[in-house]
Amino acid sequence: xxxxxxxxxxxxxxxxxxxxxxxxxxxxxxxxxxxxxxxxxxxxxxxxxxxxxxxxxxxxxxxxxxxxxxxxxxxxxxxxxxxxxxxxxxxxxxxxxxxxxxxxxxxxxx
Amino acid sequence: xxxxxxxxxxxxxxxxxxxxxxxxxxxxxxxxxxxxxxxxxxxxxxxxxxxxxxxxxxxxxxxxxxxxxxxxxxxxxxxxxxxxxxxxxxxxxxxxxxxxxxxxxxxxxxxx
Numbered sequence: 001x002x003x004x005x006x007x008x009x010x011x012x013x014x015x016x017x018x019x020x021x022x023x024x025x026x027x028x029x030x031x032x033x034x035x036x037x038x039x040x041x042x043x044x045x046x047x048x049x050x051x052x053x054x055x056x057x058x059x060x061x062x063x064x065x066x067x068x069x070x071x072x073x074x075x076x077x078x079x080x081x082x083x084x085x086x087x088x089x090x091x092x093x094x095x096x097x098x099x100x101x102x103x104x105x106x107x108x109x110x
Numbered sequence: 111x112x113x114x115x116x117x118x119x120x121x122x123x124x125x126x127x128x129x130x131x132x133x134x135x136x137x138x139x140x141x142x143x144x145x146x147x148x149x150x151x152x153x154x155x156x157x158x159x160x161x162x163x164x165x166x167x168x169x170x171x172x173x174x175x176x177x178x179x180x181x182x183x184x185x186x187x188x189x190x191x192x193x194x195x196x197x198x199x200x201x202x203x204x205x206x207x208x209x210x211x212x213x214x215x216x217x218x219x220x221x222x
Contacts (some may be wrong), residue, residue, distance in 0.1 A: 004152075033210075033211070035213075041215065042201065042213040042214055042215040042216050043153070043201070043203075043213040044213075045210055045211065045212065045213075048210065088152055088153070090211075092211070095165070096166070097143060097155045097158045097166055097169070098143065098155070098203075098211050099155065100145075100152040100153045100154075101152050102151060102152045103151070103152050
């Protein structure tokens, strides 16, 4: 089945850019997602990209997809302390379930 | 409702007891998913409904776990003879046929 991997921790300084990476195994994945989870809260959908795209920008967020390498990244520009959270990559194919990575804990240092 | 609603938000039970967790999806969403999230881990798939039927229940860990969605809207996850290892946050999510998956806040289950 699908396997989704992420590095577990990332620390950045406030104002810098953060880049969170994700790799997956199923090349037929149709949608690829980034979710944010703050302590004690549910998962909040941040953005997603369809597999026929290679980039999507939404305000401070930029998603890059390299289908050949099965690599997805999320760049957060001008990272703020409120961005500190766990970020989950997830992949989906029609008629199947959504498969999540283990999450990357982003710490933003003042 | 405006979002996915899950009840109870917290449930503490004793080993061996039966529990039910309820999920009320976003109105009009035909797909409903249950996930389980243990501390420090990503959501782990349990079961997925398309309408009233379970389209994929391959993630249910054993036959103590069961879920229903009798009218294609509200779903109940049922856990029999609870064990300490069942302690986790149980997340429900709903979506339209394809696309975005919206999560509820979860039901935190603690088995003593």
